[in-house]
Amino acid sequence: MTDVVRYEVENGVAWLTIDRPEARNALNRAVREGLLAGMQRFGADDDARVLVLTGAGEKAFCAGGDLKEMAADALTVPPPDFVPQPGRTVDVSKPTIAAVNGAALAGGFLLTQQCDLVVAAEHAAFGVSEVKVGRGAPWAAPLSWLVPPRVALQMLLTGDPLTARRAHEVGLVNDVVPTCELRDHVQSLAERIAANAPLSVRAAKATAYLSAEHPLSEAYRLAEEIWEPVYLSEDAQEGPRAFREKRAPVWKGR
Numbered sequence: 001m002t003d004v005v006r007y008e009v010e011n012g013v014a015w016l017t018i019d020r021p022e023a024r025n026a027l028n029r030a031v032r033e034g035l036l037a038g039m040q041r042f043g044a045d046d047d048a049r050v051l052v053l054t055g056a057g058e059k060a061f062c063a064g065g066d067l068k069e070m071a072a073d074a075l076t077v078p079p080p081d082f083v084p085q086p087g088r089t090v091d092v093s094k095p096t097i098a099a100v101n102g103a104a105l106a107g108g109f110l111l112t113q114q115c116d117l118v119v120a121a122e123h124a125a126f127g128v129s130e131v132k133v134g135r136g137a138p139w140a141a142p143l144s145w146l147v148p149p150r151v152a153l154q155m156l157l158t159g160d161p162l163t164a165r166r167a168h169e170v171g172l173v174n175d176v177v178p179t180c181e182l183r184d185h186v187q188s189l190a191e192r193i194a195a196n197a198p199l200s201v202r203a204a205k206a207t208a209y210l211s212a213e214h215p216l217s218e219a220y221r222l223a224e225e226i227w228e229p230v231y232l233s234e235d236a237q238e239g240p241r242a243f244r245e246k247r248a249p250v251w252k253g254r
Contacts, residue, residue: 005034007041012194013187014041014048021057027083027107028066035111036084039092049194049201051092052186053115054099055108058179061098061124064106065135077136083107085139086114087209093202095193099186100124101179105161110139113146116205118172119186120164121179126172127161145212147172197235198253203227 006017016038018025025031035053042051055061065083086092098104098115105127112118112126120126130137137156144152147170155162167173177185193201203226210219230236235251242249 002030002034002037004028004030005038007038009045009048010187011191012047012049013052013190014038014045014050015052015054016042017054017056018062019056021055021059023066024060024063024103025055025057025108026063026066028069031066032083036090039084039086039090042094043090043092049094049198050190051086051094051096052099052190053096053111054183054186055101058102058121058123060102060108061100061104062108062111063103064108064110064129080139083110083139085110088114088139093205094198095190095201095205097186097190099182100126100164100173101182103127103161105129106135106137110137113140113142116208117174117189118167119175119177119182119189120167120173121182122164122176123179124164124167124176125161126155126164126167127159128155129159129161131157132159142212197230197239197249197251199230199233199235203230 004018004020006019008015016035018031020026020031042048081089084090086096096115097117097119098112100112100118100120102121102123103125104112106129109126109128128137128140140156143155151170164173164176168176175185206226207223210222214222234254238249238251
């Protein structure tokens with residue numbers, strides 16, 4: 001971890017916070033290293049079942065790359081792992097949620113795009129602004145899977161941000177809440193996920209992404225493979241048993 005990224009766990013929910021509000025939580029080297037360390041820590045943390053990614057302050061979730069650092073380094077083509085991308089460059093099998101507390105632009109948008117769920121404060125904004133500064137966004141390839149193609153094209157060609165409400169309308173955001181309710185709302189959502197059978201949750205996440213990469217018949221076949229060990233697990237017997245005995249299930253994750 002680094003001084004500009006914080007990791008804390010609350011009731012099974014890990015909060016990974018970019019803490020650089022004076023620079024709009026921009027992705028300098030220290031932030032990128034801290035995010036990678038935090039995502040890896042979450043993956044190995046048995047006490048954490050859901051990861052929440054957010055930013056400090058109320059102005060910006062993350063404004064993207066640190067342009068001053070890029071200029072100083074004369075950065076040309078960044079490698080795919082320049083910014084840690086859960087699900088692409090970092091293996092994160094457990095669920096992730098972006099709690100968007102302000103502007104999520106460029107690399108900040110990338111981070112929200114790679115999370116499984118997105119909850120936004122009412123004043124949040126989402127934009128792929130690279131065309132405005134002459135940079136690139138190859139990481140935006142999945143965008144037309146997340147929103148209608150014409151919405152994706154408008155975002156990519158204009159660089160103009162979407163409001164939180166518009167992002168919700170087009171399916172980019174799950175919930176929009178008042179800023180003062182963001183943390184509590186996301187914590188409650190994450191705890192509901194964390195309370196479910198962990199093997200089933202991981203399999204459900206993996207299944208949801210199959211149709212983005214495979215034809216439907218292949219997606220069905222792979223889904224059967226993903227779920228078979230879940231059916232054969234101890235937890236698969238514990239769930240019906242707990243229902244019959246009218247008690248809360250005790251998940252073992254095996």
